[in-house]
Amino acid sequence: MPETVVRLAVGDFRDRVRRPAYAVVLIAAVGLGYLATPAPESDWVVMQVGDYRGTYNSAYTGMVVALAATVWLPLGGFYVVRNAIARDEATGVGRLLATTPLRTWTYLIAKFLSSVLVLASMLGVLAVTALVMQWARGETMAVDPVRLLSPFVSIALPLMALTAAAALLFETIPPLRAGLGNVLWFFVWTVLVLAGQSPHAPLGGIGVHSVVQSLGAGLAEQGIDPGTAGEFSLGLTQIQEPLKTFDWQGFDPDAAFLLGRYALVAIALGLALLPVLWFPRFDPARGRGLRAPASGLLLNPAAGTASGGAVPAATGLPVAGVRDDRAEARPAAFANPPRTPVTYGSPALRLLAGEVRILVQGIPLWWWAGVLVLAVASQMVTPATGVTRILLPVAWIWPVLIWSRLGTQRHEHGVEALLGACPAVRSRTAAEWGAGFLLTAAAGIGPALRMVTGADTQGLVHWFLGALFIPSFALLLGTLSRTHRLFQFAYLPLWYGTVNGLAAVDFMGAIRADDGSPAGLPPVFLAAAVVVMLSVVFLSGAARRATS
Amino acid sequence: MLELVDITKVYRGGKRAVDAVTMRLETGMLGLLGPNGAGKSSLMRIASTVTRPTGGRVLFHGTDVVARPGALRRSLGYLPQDFGVYPNLTSREFLSYLAAAKGLSVRSARARIDELLQLVNLTEAVKRPLGTYSGGMLRRVGIAQALLADPEVVIVDEPTAGLDPEERVRFRNLLSELAADRVVMLSTHIVSDVESVASDIAVVAQGRLLRRGSPQDLLAAVEGQVWEVLVDPGDLPDVQRRQLVSRMLRTAGGVRVRLLAQGLPYGGAEQVTPELEDAYLAIVNRAGQPYAPSASDRSAGWR
Numbered sequence: 001m002p003e004t005v006v007r008l009a010v011g012d013f014r015d016r017v018r019r020p021a022y023a024v025v026l027i028a029a030v031g032l033g034y035l036a037t038p039a040p041e042s043d044w045v046v047m048q049v050g051d052y053r054g055t056y057n058s059a060y061t062g063m064v065v066a067l068a069a070t071v072w073l074p075l076g077g078f079y080v081v082r083n084a085i086a087r088d089e090a091t092g093v094g095r096l097l098a099t100t101p102l103r104t105w106t107y108l109i110a111k112f113l114s115s116v117l118v119l120a121s122m123l124g125v126l127a128v129t130a131l132v133m134q135w136a137r138g139e140t141m142a143v144d145p146v147r148l149l150s151p152f153v154s155i156a157l158p159l160m161a162l163t164a165a166a167a168l169l170f171e172t173i174p175p176l177r178a179g180l181g182n183v184l185w186f187f188v189w190t191v192l193v194l195a196g197q198s199p200h201a202p203l204g205g206i207g208v209h210s211v212v213q214s215l216g217a218g219l220a221e222q223g224i225d226p227g228t229a230g231e232f233s234l235g236l237t238q239i240q241e242p243l244k245t246f247d248w249q250g251f252d253p254d255a256a257f258l259l260g261r262y263a264l265v266a267i268a269l270g271l272a273l274l275p276v277l278w279f280p281r282f283d284p285a286r287g288r289g290l291r292a293p294a295s296g297l298l299l300n301p302a303a304g305t306a307s308g309g310a311v312p313a314a315t316g317l318p319v320a321g322v323r324d325d326r327a328e329a330r331p332a333a334f335a336n337p338p339r340t341p342v343t344y345g346s347p348a349l350r351l352l353a354g355e356v357r358i359l360v361q362g363i364p365l366w367w368w369a370g371v372l373v374l375a376v377a378s379q380m381v382t383p384a385t386g387v388t389r390i391l392l393p394v395a396w397i398w399p400v401l402i403w404s405r406l407g408t409q410r411h412e413h414g415v416e417a418l419l420g421a422c423p424a425v426r427s428r429t430a431a432e433w434g435a436g437f438l439l440t441a442a443a444g445i446g447p448a449l450r451m452v453t454g455a456d457t458q459g460l461v462h463w464f465l466g467a468l469f470i471p472s473f474a475l476l477l478g479t480l481s482r483t484h485r486l487f488q489f490a491y492l493p494l495w496y497g498t499v500n501g502l503a504a505v506d507f508m509g510a511i512r513a514d515d516g517s518p519a520g521l522p523p524v525f526l527a528a529a530v531v532v533m534l535s536v537v538f539l540s541g542a543a544r545r546a547t548s
Numbered sequence: 549m550l551e552l553v554d555i556t557k558v559y560r561g562g563k564r565a566v567d568a569v570t571m572r573l574e575t576g577m578l579g580l581l582g583p584n585g586a587g588k589s590s591l592m593r594i595a596s597t598v599t600r601p602t603g604g605r606v607l608f609h610g611t612d613v614v615a616r617p618g619a620l621r622r623s624l625g626y627l628p629q630d631f632g633v634y635p636n637l638t639s640r641e642f643l644s645y646l647a648a649a650k651g652l653s654v655r656s657a658r659a660r661i662d663e664l665l666q667l668v669n670l671t672e673a674v675k676r677p678l679g680t681y682s683g684g685m686l687r688r689v690g691i692a693q694a695l696l697a698d699p700e701v702v703i704v705d706e707p708t709a710g711l712d713p714e715e716r717v718r719f720r721n722l723l724s725e726l727a728a729d730r731v732v733m734l735s736t737h738i739v740s741d742v743e744s745v746a747s748d749i750a751v752v753a754q755g756r757l758l759r760r761g762s763p764q765d766l767l768a769a770v771e772g773q774v775w776e777v778l779v780d781p782g783d784l785p786d787v788q789r790r791q792l793v794s795r796m797l798r799t800a801g802g803v804r805v806r807l808l809a810q811g812l813p814y815g816g817a818e819q820v821t822p823e824l825e826d827a828y829l830a831i832v833n834r835a836g837q838p839y840a841p842s843a844s845d846r847s848a849g850w851r
Contacts, residue, residue: 342697346655413632417628418693420598
């Protein structure tokens with residue numbers, strides 16, 4: 001049985017690493033490694049102990065890159081590996097596997113292992129990057145492979161296992177399978193990373209606290225009082241002055257620490273196996289709920305069936321759910337084609353209406369009720385400028401799953417095959433953006449009205465620019481990636497930064513200066529960003545058509 | 549009316565899907581026949597302006613539509629082999645959206661959608677979201693969208709796949725009717741789909757145009773080369789290795805084999821009237837090789 005698991009996992013891993021997206025993931029991993037080991041004169045750090053950082057020897061370089069991976073890979077990596085089961089549905093391989101004697105738990109463990117392998121391969125690239133960066137920084141040329149690699153194995157890898165298990169678990173829970181799961185994971189990750197660094201975190205949290213203690217001991221050995229050195233910081237921080245350095249010879253995990261890591265892996269295994277209780281094994285009759293909410297239909301003539309799933313055209317997909325064929329009456333005749341003469345008109349408004357319909361298709365009533373509640377609540381805020389601090393960000397996180405459809409739907413539903421032969425390509429793109437703008441404006445209408453009644457002109461200008469920015473950003477990322485995930489992955493940190501008062505990323509005018517004026521991104525910058533993003537959308541569309 | 553001049557398509561990775569194909573299409577139906585992977589779909593996508601060729605020109609009324617695709621797109625009805633729909637829209641909403649994309653006026657779109665829904669017999673299902681439609685119903689939605697703009701050129705790629713036999717016949721008849729005053733280009737690998745309706749057949753394989761002509765022309769080319777012979781089941785592998793077999797039927801006395809050969813292949817073989825399938829097999833299998841297929845070629849394929 002272990003052999004079966006390994007062969008399945010390796011086969012799945014091969015399929016994943018041979019996709020072009022994997023190269024992008026590895027490049028991102030290299031970028032993270034570079035970011036984690038900035039040059040001494042750089043104005044950012046990923047890890048610092050107050051005013052200090054370690055000399056770039058193998059122990060410190062390995063640790064800082066591994067901790068960067070521990071913090072950031074569970075976020076990015078989750079979005080990378082959360083299609084383990086979806087790929088099998090999309091390609092139809094799942095149905096083939098379902099008819100084999102393969103046990104469900106074996107399948108799930110193999111998928112889990114494959115995801116761990118993907119994330120571990122990213123760690124491998126990061127480890128190599130750490131080595132290269134140690135040499136590139138040139139502060140210590142001697143390499144201690146054990147010190148360099150052990151943080152990746154003992155600290156980062158268990159978190160990767162946990163991430164892989166969470167991704168698999170989310171995939172098997174219908175409501176969490178698509179965008180909602182992506183959004184939820186962002187918040188889970190935030191809690192995991194922040195609370196996991198606490199000294200009181202169960203099982204040693206994400207393992208950082210023990211490292212902090214070791215770093216403190218390293219400082220003390222060199223006569224620096226850790227209590228006065230300043231606070232430990234892990235993430236991505238801007239610094240005013242270069243940090244001072246100290247020598248740190250590495251972290252020797254004790255038995256309790258290792259036990260905590262083993263426990264994390266055990267929890268991960270448990271989470272990965274939990275879906276055994278409900279996994280429908282690609283049975284459409286049982287797995288109706290497994291369909292992604294935004295999934296489309298693709299006509300697969302070879303099979304003569306309509307199929308559901310969020311994948312490009314040309315792939316036959318499983319029918320999820322039983323279709324109602326009662327109304328499929330026998331065609332009386334395909335005779336006498338219509339002869340009503342065709343006249344042409346200006347289709348701009350109908351295109352816009354069509355795109356709005358397509359964008360908001362399938363949105364439940366409670367979603368609109370939420371918009372209404374926010375609109376009403378906004379009118380009660382005093383002073384008017386106060387509406388931007390909480391209610392505007394809430395209003396503009398509400399449609400995040402719908403925005404992420406922009407730029408993806410034609411491809412996702414396979415309609416591109418029909419639209420490719422239609423005229424007015426640019427008008428359709430413009431209409432799609434217009435639909436996104438209208439949705440953004442509708443979601444934020446409450447705060448906007450309050451700004452109008454409160455004569456908050458500056459706020460309105462920023463609101464308007466935010467309403468231009470968001471659909472442009474979504475359309476750009478959707479057009480380039482053709483997936484919902486990239487926008488969800490990129491928008492949430494921007495939004496979270498804004499909510500947490502980070503003026504440098506405030507694109508909606510949420511943060512106010514003492515005099516009440518918006519303190520976020522300058523209007524000119526936002527307007528220019530919108531122009532650039534839309535230009536890229538139109539140019540990439542033309543380039544794609546030219547190279548199709 | 550529609551002219552493909554020296555069309556070549558080489559995909560990334562070097563695969564040459566279409567190789568210097570030239571053909572002119574006038575009013576009537578052209579049936580494009582070829583095995584899977586022959587380049588039919590690539591050629592159809594190029595003809596319908598979806599894919600840009602690596603080389604060559606597509607002319608519509610003399611205008612190069614590779615450079616100016618809009619000239620053809622307004623007059624084009626295209627039904628691709630694979631296509632999707634927005635699952636939460638109804639058929640009317642979906643067709644209305646496509647009518648806007650094609651630039652039809654409101655009144656014209658409304659009238660034609662009504663007529664087309666009737667034509668494909670979807671009026672009863674018109675209020676249901678497309679996500680609840682069966683494969684055959686979706687195929688009919690595809691047919692309706694192809695005819696939205698009363699196209700001068702209709703390009704349909706494997707259109708009858710997914711339709712039941714009755715629907716296939718009806719759809720073929722519809723295409724035949726459309727071809728009375730339009731250019732219709734129909735691609736398929738099912739010989740029976742074209743033999744009853746296409747007056748003009750083009751056979752492609754490995755991206756190249758191998759033969760073009762009327763069904764009678766194609767049949768004439770294999771006249772006297774189609775045989776039937778009764779063989780012992782034990783000899784069947786050897787017959788398949790040596791000859792191009794188009795059909796086999798097990799009978800009480802042995803296996804009745806229909807095969808293509810330029811001369812009498814076996815004693816007792818009877819010459820029979822060629823069918824289009826025989827002609828097609830002969831053309832495809834003779835491409836770039838001597839008529840009698842080599843043992844390795846035959847053994848590599850399906851038998």
